[in-house]
Amino acid sequence: MSKDAPPIVSSRSKQMAAIKSKDTSPELFIRRALYKRGFRYRLHYRKLPGKPDLAFPRYRALIEINGCFWHGHNCHIFKWPNTRKAFWRAKIQQNRSRDIKNKRLRSEQGWRTLTIWECAISGKTSLPDEELICLVVKWIELGVSDWQITGDN
Numbered sequence: 001m002s003k004d005a006p007p008i009v010s011s012r013s014k015q016m017a018a019i020k021s022k023d024t025s026p027e028l029f030i031r032r033a034l035y036k037r038g039f040r041y042r043l044h045y046r047k048l049p050g051k052p053d054l055a056f057p058r059y060r061a062l063i064e065i066n067g068c069f070w071h072g073h074n075c076h077i078f079k080w081p082n083t084r085k086a087f088w089r090a091k092i093q094q095n096r097s098r099d100i101k102n103k104r105l106r107s108e109q110g111w112r113t114l115t116i117w118e119c120a121i122s123g124k125t126s127l128p129d130e131e132l133i134c135l136v137v138k139w140i141e142l143g144v145s146d147w148q149i150t151g152d153n
Helices: 011-016 023-038 083-110 129-142
Strands: 054-056 063-065 112-117 147-149
Touching: 023 054, 023 063, 023 129, 054 112, 063 147, 083 112, 112 129, 129 147
Parallel strands: 063 112, 112 147
Antiparallel strands: 054 063
């Protein structure tokens, strides 16, 4: 192969490369809704482990918006891939372990975390938009400990 030849890229590689980790549709939905309600936040706060999606320093609160597939959530959206099973099990387990570690480190620094799962925003078990945002607002304002919102809340 000459050095000018284009690299061989599989269709799976193209699909995976197109998946964003920041500014996803669920994240933008939550951000816009909270901004409309007067909440101001920092995006991907670099001062904290794992750079959480939204940080509310005034409330010492963080919001993580997790994709059910990438974080191995036990819901209807998550399905184990049929190809490269060992790779995907290791990848998803590594993501889960990193989530737990980052949450623990942030908790030790006095931050509380709300995890919003993709299935709460889209899919057959999603919550109505207004109900979801009301739950998020209550969590931020009440100052309760770590919590998660799933599609079956």
